[in-house]
Amino acid sequence: MRPPPSRRRKPRGVSVGLFALCLAAASSLQSQGVSLNIPQAIINATVKEDILLSVEYSCAGVPTIEWRYTSNWGVQKKIVEWKPGSPANVSRSHQDRVCTFDNGSIQLFNVGVSDSGYYVITVTEGLGSSQFGTIVVHVSEILYEDLHFVAVFLAFLAAVAAVLISLMWVCNKCAYKFQRKRRHKLKESQTQEIELQDVEC
Ligand SMILES: *[C@@H]1O[C@H](CO)[C@@H](O)[C@H](O)[C@H]1NC(C)=O
Ligand SMILES: *[C@@H]1O[C@H](CO)[C@@H](O)[C@H](O)[C@H]1NC(C)=O
Ligand SMILES: *[C@@H]1O[C@H](CO)[C@@H](O)[C@H](O)[C@H]1NC(C)=O
Numbered sequence: 001m002r003p004p005p006s007r008r009r010k011p012r013g014v015s016v017g018l019f020a021l022c023l024a025a026a027s028s029l030q031s032q033g034v035s036l037n038i039p040q041a042i043i044n045a046t047v048k049e050d051i052l053l054s055v056e057y058s059c060a061g062v063p064t065i066e067w068r069y070t071s072n073w074g075v076q077k078k079i080v081e082w083k084p085g086s087p088a089n090v091s092r093s094h095q096d097r098v099c100t101f102d103n104g105s106i107q108l109f110n111v112g113v114s115d116s117g118y119y120v121i122t123v124t125e126g127l128g129s130s131q132f133g134t135i136v137v138h139v140s141e142i143l144y145e146d147l148h149f150v151a152v153f154l155a156f157l158a159a160v161a162a163v164l165i166s167l168m169w170v171c172n173k174c175a176y177k178f179q180r181k182r183r184h185k186l187k188e189s190q191t192q193e194i195e196l197q198d199v200e201c
Contacts, residue, residue: 034059034123034131036104043137045111053135055104057123064124065104071117079119080106111139 037056045051057063067079082088084102099107104121116139124130 034063034125034129036121036123036131036133038133038135041133041135043135045137045139046142047112047139048110049139050107050109051111051137052107053105053119053121053137055121055133055135057104057131059123059125061126063126065100066122066124067106068120068122069115069117070120071114111137113139113141115139 035058037058039054039056043051043053053067057065062083062085064081064083066081068076069079070076077093078091079094080088080090080098080100082100084104088100090098094108097109099109101107104123108115116137119135119137120132121135122130122132
């Protein structure tokens with residue numbers, strides 16, 4: 001005799017429903033759970049500077065962090081991907097130029113004008129909920145902003161020149177005095193010789 005199937009199906013259906021509910025609750029908690037804080041969304045830098053793309057995420061587990069770069073004319077590249085606590089997978093284009101931090105930040109060394117563009121971070125948690133943010137980077141050549149450095153350098157050169165000129169003046173004066181003394185002595189010895197000759201005669 002077979003037991004009526006409906007009696008067994010009913011509790012199973014309830015448990016599946018409960019499981020789905022829990023999953024939905026968990027995933028909604030998780031999508032709230034991944035949060036990303038970007039204190040500075042625009043970074044102005046000059047050539048050869050090191051820049052920190054500073055972010056801070058918070059979520060329940062250990063996420064995967066990925067940074068992508070999009071240039072101003074639309075070329076896209078992956079820079080780095082890692083899980084905090086494990087070694088980072090750095091793309092060949094940024095090998096030795098990037099350093100990762102556990103809070104999701106990265107540092108770029110020795111930037112050039114071609115590093116200008118959009119840097120997009122994606123923080124993905126285990127079950128697929130993710131959060132992304134963008135930092136815009138402008139890298140400029142050293143221009144008028146740094147003219148005051150040039151001015152300081154020129155002032156320094158002028159000061160050095162002034163010191164050198166006064167040193168030369170002092171040396172010249174010393175040399176002149178020395179020469180006069182020597183001439184004086186020479187004259188004295190000549191007169192002495194003449195006197196001596198006179199005595200001999
Ligand atoms: C960056 O430069 C732009 C102009 O190129 C300027 O409008 C902006 O205020 C600067 N931002 C910072 C943080 O210096
Ligand atoms: C992330 O960590 C780096 C290195 O410890 C720190 O310099 C930076 O300020 C941190 N970012 C934020 C948003 O806290
Ligand atoms: C690193 O990234 C490359 C390209 O995205 C991928 O093919 C490779 O499997 C990754 N390696 C690790 C250890 O994740």
